[in-house]
Amino acid sequence: KQEVTQIPAALSVPEGENLVLNCSFTDSAIYNLQWFRQDPGKGLTSLLLIQSSQREQTSGRLNASLDKSSGRSTLYIAASQPGDSATYLCAVHSSNTGKLIFGQGTTLQVKP
């Protein structure tokens, strides 16, 4: 059974820091991996999607990497800003079930 774990559960950093959020999954049989952002009480905004054949994707200050064989992904945020404060969710598309399996998220606070 696919399980997705995100560490840390919460993170607080001063503005301007570069930071890394971690995601691990137990079954390497995946089609792709998505990173989402969720603001309090709101829906999910898709940030990056990495296909299983890819190693990384970049969008602006965000860079996501994928190491399928070791079951890990990282989301790198450069020069963090207070507006980056949100919960970041990692989800994998299981190729066994076709379902999107979510981690519990990392809640990020960037202090001015």
Next chain:
Amino acid sequence: ETGVTQTPRHLVMGMTNKKSLKCEQHLGHNAMYWYKQSAKKPLELMFVYSLEERVENNSVPSRFSPECPNSSHLFLHLHTLQPEDSALYLCASSQEPNLGTSGGWYNEQFFGPGTRLTVL
């Protein structure tokens, strides 16, 4: 309207009430989903509809009843809910080119803002 919209955004209901959640996608997608997000738990898939047909029911209690009248609209009918059903209910959609052939839905999913449901 663009993307995926959901109404209402907030709903408070008693255990004996009947209410419905509505989702509409303006992306021309052919698959729609209901997810439940409870406090301290990961998002859980509830239902999947492809081409207006329910193709997945993730062991959801019968007090939740989905309806998909067309490819743009998805409803979740609620009746005799329990307080533990209080959660954020999220709708999503995606465009799946290989529907029905491989048993899964693999493309990027786009989410609505959710309905915050409180059951008293």
